[in-house]
Amino acid sequence: xxxxxxxxxxxxxxxxxxxxxxxxxRPEIGALVAALAVMLFFSVYTSNFMTLxxxxxxxxxxxxxxxxxxxVALLMIGGEFDxxxxxxTGFTALIVGVLTSHYGLNIWVAVLVSLVAALAVGALNGFxxxxxxxxxxxVTLGTFFVLAGIDLAVTKLITGQVAIQxxxxxxxxxxxxxxxGSSIQIGGGTFYVSVLWWFLATIxxxxxxxxxxxxxxxxxxxxxxxxSRQVGVPVLKTKVGLFMTTAGAAWLVGMISLFRTSTVQAxxxxxxxxxxxxxxxVGGCLLTGGFGSAIGAALGxxxxxxxxxxxxxxxxxxxxxxxxxGAMLLLAVFLNHFVRTRAGGAR
Amino acid sequence: xxNVDSGLLLDARGLQKSFAGVRALRDVSLEVRPxxxxxxxxxxxxxxxxLIKTLAGVHRPDAGEIVWLxxxxxxxxxxxxxxxxxxxxxxxxxxxxxxxxxENIFLGHELATGGFTRRSEAAKQTRALMERLGHASISxxxxxxxLSAANKQIVSMARALSHDIxxxxxxxxxxxxxxxxxxxxxxxxxxxxxxxIAVVYITHRLEEIRQIGDRIxxxxxxxxMASGVALADAPTSELIKLMTGREVASVFPxxxxxxxxxxxxxxxxxxxxxxxxSDVSFRVRAxxxxxLAGLVGxxxxxxLETVYGARKASSGTVSVSGKRLPRGSVTAAVRxxxxxxxxxxxxxGLVLSESIFVNVTLSSMARFARGGWLNxxxxxxxxxxxxxALDLRPSDPDRPASTLSGGNQxxxxxxxxxxxxxxxxxxxxxxxxxxxxxxxxxxxxxxxxAAAGNAIVIxxxxxxxxxxxxxxxLVVSDGRILATLPAHDIDEHGVLELVMKGTAA
Numbered sequence: 111x112x113x114x115x116x117x118x119x120x121x122x123x124x125x126x127x128x129x130x131x132x133x134x135x136r137p138e139i140g141a142l143v144a145a146l147a148v149m150l151f152f153s154v155y156t157s158n159f160m161t162l163x164x165x166x167x168x169x170x171x172x173x174x175x176x177x178x179x180x181x182v183a184l185l186m187i188g189g190e191f192d193x194x195x196x197x198x199t200g201f202t203a204l205i206v207g208v209l210t211s212h213y214g215l216n217i218w219v220a221v222l223v224s225l226v227a228a229l230a231v232g233a234l235n236g237f238x239x240x241x242x243x244x245x246x247x248x249v250t251l252g253t254f255f256v257l258a259g260i261d262l263a264v265t266k267l268i269t270g271q272v273a274i275q276x277x278x279x280x281x282x283x284x285x286x287x288x289x290x291g292s293s294i295q296i297g298g299g300t301f302y303v304s305v306l307w308w309f310l311a312t313i314x315x316x317x318x319x320x321x322x323x324x325x326x327x328x329x330x331x332x333x334x335x336x337x338s339r340q341v342g343v344p345v346l347k348t349k350v351g352l353f354m355t356t357a358g359a360a361w362l363v364g365m366i367s368l369f370r371t372s373t374v375q376a377x378x379x380x381x382x383x384x385x386x387x388x389x390x391x392v393g394g395c396l397l398t399g400g401f402g403s404a405i406g407a408a409l410g411x412x413x414x415x416x417x418x419x420x421x422x423x424x425x426x427x428x429x430x431x432x433x434x435x436g437a438m439l440l441l442a443v444f445l446n447h448f449v450r451t452r453a454g455g456a457r
Numbered sequence: 458x459x460n461v462d463s464g465l466l467l468d469a470r471g472l473q474k475s476f477a478g479v480r481a482l483r484d485v486s487l488e489v490r491p492x493x494x495x496x497x498x499x500x501x502x503x504x505x506x507x508l509i510k511t512l513a514g515v516h517r518p519d520a521g522e523i524v525w526l527x528x529x530x531x532x533x534x535x536x537x538x539x540x541x542x543x544x545x546x547x548x549x550x551x552x553x554x555x556x557x558x559x560e561n562i563f564l565g566h567e568l569a570t571g572g573f574t575r576r577s578e579a580a581k582q583t584r585a586l587m588e589r590l591g592h593a594s595i596s597x598x599x600x601x602x603x604l605s606a607a608n609k610q611i612v613s614m615a616r617a618l619s620h621d622i623x624x625x626x627x628x629x630x631x632x633x634x635x636x637x638x639x640x641x642x643x644x645x646x647x648x649x650x651x652x653x654i655a656v657v658y659i660t661h662r663l664e665e666i667r668q669i670g671d672r673i674x675x676x677x678x679x680x681x682m683a684s685g686v687a688l689a690d691a692p693t694s695e696l697i698k699l700m701t702g703r704e705v706a707s708v709f710p711x712x713x714x715x716x717x718x719x720x721x722x723x724x725x726x727x728x729x730x731x732x733x734x735s736d737v738s739f740r741v742r743a744x745x746x747x748x749l750a751g752l753v754g755x756x757x758x759x760x761l762e763t764v765y766g767a768r769k770a771s772s773g774t775v776s777v778s779g780k781r782l783p784r785g786s787v788t789a790a791v792r793x794x795x796x797x798x799x800x801x802x803x804x805x806g807l808v809l810s811e812s813i814f815v816n817v818t819l820s821s822m823a824r825f826a827r828g829g830w831l832n833x834x835x836x837x838x839x840x841x842x843x844x845x846a847l848d849l850r851p852s853d854p855d856r857p858a859s860t861l862s863g864g865n866q867x868x869x870x871x872x873x874x875x876x877x878x879x880x881x882x883x884x885x886x887x888x889x890x891x892x893x894x895x896x897x898x899x900x901x902x903x904x905x906x907a908a909a910g911n912a913i914v915i916x917x918x919x920x921x922x923x924x925x926x927x928x929x930x931l932v933v934s935d936g937r938i939l940a941t942l943p944a945h946d947i948d949e950h951g952v953l954e955l956v957m958k959g960t961a962a
Contacts, residue, residue: 322572323567323574326556326563327564327565330553332555333555334551336551337553340515340545341535342535342565343565400555
């Protein structure tokens with residue numbers, strides 16, 4: 111996993127002994143180059159992109175996607191998808207909103223209940239996938255729609271509206287808010303605490319991937335499931351844990367969006383699950399599992415945040431954002447494929 | 458070490474196991490002594506793999522008992538087997554390509570303190586294991602995906618040794634190795650047994666059993682035919698008889714002389730594929746069988762695939778009946794009457810879920826189509842004709858290809874090209890996965906096809922097969938043709954000698 115080791119393998123010394131090639135084969139290298147290019151472009155093209163106030167805006171934008179992209183990257187390295195991840199951010203926020211504003215539950219308790227609910231759905235996703243052997247794409251597509259329906263129907267049923275507002279009136283709101291929604295001013299720029307969460311999540315995920323037993327297991331179950339099982343890797347635990355991690359990250363993002371704006375829409379998060387996957391893939395994750403990086407996914411999210419806000423800074427038509435994202439995804443996949451086949455030698 | 462009266466390390470008795478009503482093990486017993494190499498011999502489908510997986514904790518037996526060091530044990534999962542001291546090296550290499558050598562070796566039992574994996578300690582122990590296995594050149598930090606099949610197997614073996622084990626089960630370990638690597642493997646096996654570790658060695662190569670085995674257990678149709686026979690007392694013919702239940706005399710049919718002045722049907726001139734093989738030339742006349750003999754990785758299969766147009770040659774020409782084929786076009790090759798029966802029959806040659814007749818007529822669809830509709834009756838009739846001619850069983854053209862044995866699946870591929878009217882047949886490993894008994898039938902069939910005027914090229918990793926079947930043998934090594942000889946002028950030893958010399962040069 112280190113890039114400095116000169117590997118001496120009898121059969122392929124030519125490929126492995128070149129440090130440059132090893133660096134190029136790192137999953138996050140493409141995303142790093144792209145992030146620098148995007149940053150440079152908007153810095154030159156617009157006047158306030160590369161200021162503290164500008165950075166505050168695009169970092170905030172990247173942070174929530176970054177937290178999710180990192181979790182989704184772990185899941186993808188482990189060989190699974192979670193399409194319910196987007197809607198889960200709305201689901202968790204709505205739970206807190208409904209429980210506090212309509213049932214008067216203590217807000218701290220509501221936040222915890224929401225976390226437990228998220229982990230339960232994550233565990234359910236994991237068990238359904240592992241017990242039935244169905245692809246996670248299908249299983250989580252199911253939970254995605256179930257949750258999306260619940261979000262809308264239950265919110266409408268209880269509140270009569272499709273959004274929950276006025277969270278600031280809930281007792282003790284101010285005691286929770288700093289944890290998820292606070293910000294500080296640095297030289298005219300507003301920096302939200304979510305950026306800190308994003309960095310923490312990336313560091314934690316990278317440490318887990320590269321320095322812990324669980325990290326080995328994640329690569330193993332995503333790479334060769336049967337082999338992993340045969341050598342005694344706790345496959346079920348690893349996969350269910352990954353789905354629960356993704357759900358937990360969705361809870362964190364749900365809380366961040368709830369406490370930053372003090373409102374939540376019933377359709378929050380719908381459609382965002384693909385952006386997480388795009389960030390992870392741009393960051394070097396393979397759709398087939400067994401390969402990828404948390405730092406890469408974080409960089410993927412950074413690119414997303416920069417482009418999203420950069421287009422606004424440049425005063426372009428923001429409707430083009432998705433076209434740009436799609437093109438970038440294709441480019442990233444082509445690049446990764448090219449590097450992988452080159453680094454792996456002819457098959 | 459072994460505090461048991463019987464002196465047995467493992468004593469498995471009366472094992473039974475069924476899958477969805479199919480009985481894989483009916484009554485299998487296996488006794489292993491400490492420090493011995495115990496070979497398990499059996500045809501495909503005899504139950505060898507099920508036996509191994511039962512001992513490795515992947516399957517649980519329906520009946521029977523396993524006694525380990527004098528105590529009856531239940532092996533509930535792979536972890537339990539490892540804790541007892543039983544490690545298994547599976548035929549399909551069970552390593553994770555994306556992880557490093559050290560990570561693979563300690564996968565599932567990582568060295569860790571407080572959540573941190575101890576990477577330098579793992580690397581150190583890996584280095585020690587590699588030294589013990591005589592492969593100090595494999596770095597603990599190398600990504601396993603970049604290793605050769607042989608080195609992956611070493612990693613798999615090192616993983617077995619990273620546990621405190623007393624028994625290693627090796628499932629056809631030589632299948633992916635060339636002869637030099639097999640020698641190395643045997644060295645490792647001897648090393649293990651000298652330390653008192655027992656090895657259960659599964660193979661279908663009789664000559665390997667002779668070289669490495671102490672005792673042998675023969676399995677047939679899920680039953681033990683001979684248990685723990687000392688190899689010194691077991692003549693090869695006896696073993697084959699036990700394995701197949703019949704006497705195998707000469708399995709190769711007598712060659713039919715080819716007229717020396719016959720026109721060549723297939724002409725290959727200076728064919729090269731960049732980085733794989735170069736300057737390959739040969740001619741095949743009608744009625745002639747040409748065999749390519751060489752080791753795994755010598756470029757044999759790639760040569761066939763390039764002649765067929767599945768790979769685009771970087772230079773050289775392929776001509777059929779005097780007409781040059783365009784490079785890299787399967788369509789043109791098929792139209793000119795060239796048919797390929799690929800090595801990976803199931804994944805490259807057959808549509809397994811489809812019926813026999815669909816598979817047989819697959820390359821001749823145009824002939825059975827009328828105005829965009831397929832004439833299924835015609836297809837079935839053509840298939841039935843071939844089923845009869847090739848003695849394909851079962852004879853029902855509507856049976857799905859997946860339900861057939863390896864030998865009969867091979868016949869489907871032959872039938873396909875016969876229906877198509879191919880005059881040049883390229884057969885890559887025509888008897889892989891085919892039972893010893895059914896092989897003779899395939900051999901006879903190939904000979905008959907040649908006698909009927911087809912030009913045939915066969916590739917096989919079993920040199921004996923090439924020598925027994927072909928009229929002319931091309932010895933291939935490292936992507937070059939070392940020699941072109943009449944088959945009766947060379948024996949297996951001679952081929953190997955050529956290959957060794959050629960590789961050294």
